[in-house]
Amino acid sequence: MTGLRDIRLVVFVEAIRKTTDDTKRGLFLISPLVNMHALFACAFLVLSLSSGEALxxxxxxxxxxxxxxxxxxxxxxxxxxxxxxxxxxxxxxxxxxxxxxxxxxxxxxxxxxxxxxxxxxxx
CATH class of the missing domain: 2.10.60 (CD59)
Known part of the structure; x- marks a missing residue:
């Protein structure tokens, strides 16, 4: 079990490193902070549209x-x-x-x- 946990940790660290390297090279055209704001804006829009006005x-x-x-x-x-x-x-x-x-x-x-x-x- 410990070996599996170590493998998962290595995969996780490599994924973070790749994301960081891609960001430095400009592969993400929009910063992660802007992406997060866009995600929250979309979630808010969906929730507000689905709730509607009560009769x-x-x-x-x-x-x-x-x-x-x-x-x-x-x-x-x-x-x-x-x-x-x-x-x-x-x-x-x-x-x-x-x-x-x-x-x-x-x-x-x-x-x-x-x-x-x-x-x-x-x-």
């Missing part, structure tokens, strides 16, 4: 047919805004973030009127 929905729950909503920021797994009105007694309305599949299930139910949408404050 915002109106939120309220009432035991009547109306309510005064506030704004709710949806977690990523809730991809729709929903307004669900329960028509038969007991009456009630819910406006909130919801998964699109759950909202569409409400649309299929009798005595329920549901609106499903996927833009900010559309409910």
């Amino acid at each position: 915002k929905c109106n939120f309220c729950v009432s035991k009547s047919d109306s309510c005064v909503p506030s704004t709710q920021t949806c977690p990523p797994y809730l991809n729709a805004c929903a307004s669900v009105l329960f028509i038969s007694p007991p009456l009630g309305i819910t406006r909130s973030c919801m998964s699109m599949s759950t909202c569409q299930t409400y649309q299929q139910m009798p005595n329920v009127a549901a609106i499903c949408c996927s833009s900010d404050l559309c409910n």
Whole structure:
């Protein structure tokens, strides 16, 4: 095992020496520091593009047919805004973030009127 570790160390040292020699000869057109900054800039760009803005929905729950909503920021797994009105007694309305599949299930139910949408404050 010690011999294998020594071989790995020699290979590592030779790789560093080659990189240093190549840098001295100008084979790297950009310095390693600039390469590192470019790498961090690319990583930041990818992370910022992938995160996106969270969906915002109106939120309220009432035991009547109306309510005064506030704004709710949806977690990523809730991809729709929903307004669900329960028509038969007991009456009630819910406006909130919801998964699109759950909202569409409400649309299929009798005595329920549901609106499903996927833009900010559309409910």
